[in-house]
Amino acid sequence: VEITVASSGGNVTVMLGYGAMEEEINHAGDGGLYAELIRNRAFQGSDLYPSSLDAWEAVNGAELALQSLADPLSLALPYSMNVKGNSSVIGFKNSGYWGIDVQAQTYTGSFWARGSYNGSFTAALETSAGDTLISVEIDSESVSDAWVQHNFTLTPTSPASDTDNVFSITFNAAEADGGALDFNLISLFPPTYSDRPNGMRKDLMEALAVYGTKFLRFPGGNNLEGETVGDRWIWNNTIGPLTSRPGRASTWDYEETDGLGLVEYMEWCDDLGIEPILAVWSGLALDETVVSESEIDIYVQEALDELEFLTGSVDTEYGALRAQYGHPDPWTIRYVEVGNEDYLNGGLDSYISYRFSAFYDAITEKYPEISIIASTIEMTLPGNANGDYHMYDTPDAFVEAFNQWDQYSNEHHYLLGELAATEYNGADVSQMYPWWSGSVGEAVYLLGAERNADKIIGATYAPLMCNIDSYQWTPNFIAYDADTAATAPSTSYYVYQLFNQHIITNTLPANSSTGFGPLYYVAGLDNSTDERIFKAAVYNSTGDVPIGLTFEGVDEGTTAQLTVRTAPEATSANEVGGANVVSTNTTTLTAGSGGMFSFSLPNLSVAVLVTSSS
Ligand code: AHR
Structure with missing residues (x-):
């Protein structure tokens, strides 16, 4: 395939x-990005997922009881755990998010206790067989008529052999009034990304940093919508001290803590230097309840309050609240998405007739600089x-949609x-992990999007x-378990990451006598470096595809770096704890006669060629 790339005349990209x-x-x-190690730390529950003692077990025959006390730790956290027994040392343990990764590093912990007790507590990390890995004594400050927070650190000197570990707290029941104490909000954090208190798991954030993430769309997805109106993601339930966050019934079969709340999402964006794309609730719940036109303004106001919290000066009501929570400087929000998939669950008619416009008009009036995105x-x-x-589709469907965005004008952006790619071609079964031919199918589609980067x-x-x-x-971009060494960025991760390494600021027209397929590509310029960029994928070829690539204005003797990613089999996948199946081969090419770079790409490959800057 011979391709000639013009030196000007393409699209100016708006693509992040x-x-x-x-x-x-x-x-x-x-149990993932949010680095908390203790599962069910505050016994949060809802109608959908009632409070329970899930993940907790008694130590030394203690009786554990879930209680709703007249005097709870907070209104947001009404349930606590009563721990009672006759032995001198009793307590409880937590199995974490299906294991705890114990490394030679400092863990920061705390718990709240209530009840008269003059002894001490022992906080420990142990193997599930009961061998102590590290422990610390904490003097009790617990009293009968108030909740008192106790803080501690644990610093193991060597790593545990696996993640089959638990966290425990024990105390001397004989010295506690009635042999019992109440506990709540029992927390343990490893060191976090950027050392943020209440922060994020390091290995997963590092994987996102290496990926080169350019934006974060949050907090959903279906999880924004909620099963019912009352279950929607409510921004002001996710901010402030953990004692004031009730948690909520997530859309996805479990109660969420909201420890990763609005401020933590913004800190995540700050730490990775990425653009937030904030989704606000649009008046549609997954049970198909649609907020009526006469009531939609209540929820529009919720969104405006959220924007004031994020972007308002400290002289505003919610800007002042943000400052109180440690962020006096306003954040910048450039994109707001109204809802999620409002074309589903009987939502489209009302979205078109009044819901979208109610948000669009109100937000645009107050924040004309914000770009509003409809969820359809x-x-x-x-x-x-x-x-x-x-x-969500098959690899073939992604390839067939290569030219989807050629059909749109750049009047609106997408x-x-x-x-x-969720299923093999012809097999109606979602895969556990992204697999290589699916990832290459996605790559073809992404190249079609990049060719239209003035719209995307x-x-x-x-x-x-x-x-x-x-x-x-399933499948998902990054998979993991409690073992931070076993985290698996997927085959798709390696495709997206390669394309993210070189952002085209202007596409350049590319002419070829051969049509697209099995080679798909986009060409362009990075005007900050003056480098010419060529991104390509090969899908369904019978052999290697030879390519002669010429950039107008690039002379014979110019060099270029060609990076090619492949995998051994079409079905190769990256599994947790396994080796990375994606191989990366980087070579330096020199332009021959007429400035042509000559190379070939194998079937099921993804490649980026970048000329050296002039
Ligand atoms: O990504 C999983 C789900 O797929 C999202 O929550 C929803 O937006 C989509 O249907």
């Missing part, structure tokens, strides 16, 4: 690049509104807010994360 979409699913937050493209977008498109806001795989010990959806 490749980002992330995070919602509480698959224990992406709790199945409507006529008003003014400068944009749309969000989702696609977020590709959830993409994934950005693109992201979804879902982002999966704790393989408890999940609701």
Whole structure:
């Protein structure tokens, strides 16, 4: 295939690049990115998922009882655990998010206790067989008529051999009034990314940093919507001290703590230097309840309050609250998405007739600089509104949709807010992990998007994360368990990451006598470096595809770096604890006669060629 790339004349990109979409699913937050190690730390519950003692076990025959006291730790955390016994040393242990990774590092812990007790507590990390890995004594400050927080650290000097470990707290029941004490909000954190208190798990954030994430769409997804109106993601329930966060019934079969709340999402964006794309609830719940036109303003106001909290000066009511929570400087929000998949669950008619416009008009009036994204493209977008498109399909379907965005004008822009090849061609079964031919199919589609980068806001795989010990959806971008050394960025991760390394600021027209397929590509320029960039994927070829690539204005003797990613088999996948199946081969090419770079790409490969800057 001979391709000639013009030196000017393409599109000016508006594309942020490749980002992330995070919602509480698959224990992406709790038991994933949010670094808390204690599961069910505050006995949070709801009608859907009642409070329980899940993950807790008695030590030395203690009686553990879930109680709703007249005097709870807080209104948000009404349940606590009563621990009672006759032995001198009793207590309780927690098995974590299906294991605890114990390393030679400092763990920061705390718990709240209530009840008269003059002795001490022992906090420990132990193997599940009961061998102590590290322990610390904490003098009791517990009294009968108040909840008192106790803080401690644990610093093991060597790592445990595996993650089959527990966290325990014991005390001398003989010295406690009535042999019993109440406990709540029992927490243990390893060191976090950027050392943030209440922060994020390091290995997963590092994987996102290496990916080069350009934006974060949050907090959903279906999880934004909630099963019922009352279960929607409510921003002001997710901020402030942990004692004031009730948690909520996530959409995905478990109660979430909301420890990863609105402020933590923004800190995540700050730490990775990425663009937040904030989704606000649009008046549609998954049980198909639609808020009426006469009541929609209540929820529009909720969104405006949230924006004031994030972006308002400290002189505003909610800006002052943000300052109180440690962030006097306002954040910048450039993108707000109204809802999630409002074309589903009987939502489209009301979205088109009044729900979207209610949010669009109110937010645009107060924040004209914010770009509003509709959660569907199945409507006529008003003014400068944009749309969000989702696609879960087979690799073949992604390849067939290569030219989808050629059909659109650049009057409105489109977020590709959830993409994934989920099933093998012809097999109606979701795969556990992304697999190589699926990832190459996605790559072809992404190249079609990049060719239209004057219309595309950005693109992201979804879902982002999966704790393989408890999940609701497969496949996912990054999979993991409690063992931080076993985290598995998927084959798709390596495709997106390669494309994210070189952002085209202007596409350049590329002419070839051969049509697209099996080679698909985009060419462009990075005007900050003056490098010419060529991104390509080969899907369904019978052999290697020879390529002669010429950039107008690039002379014979110019060098270029060619990076090619492949995998051994079409079905090769990256599994937790396994080796990375994606291989990366980087070579330096020199332009021959006429400035042509000559190389070939094998079937099922993804490649980026970058000329050296002039
Ligand atoms: O990514 C999983 C789910 O797929 C999202 O929550 C929803 O938006 C989509 O249907």
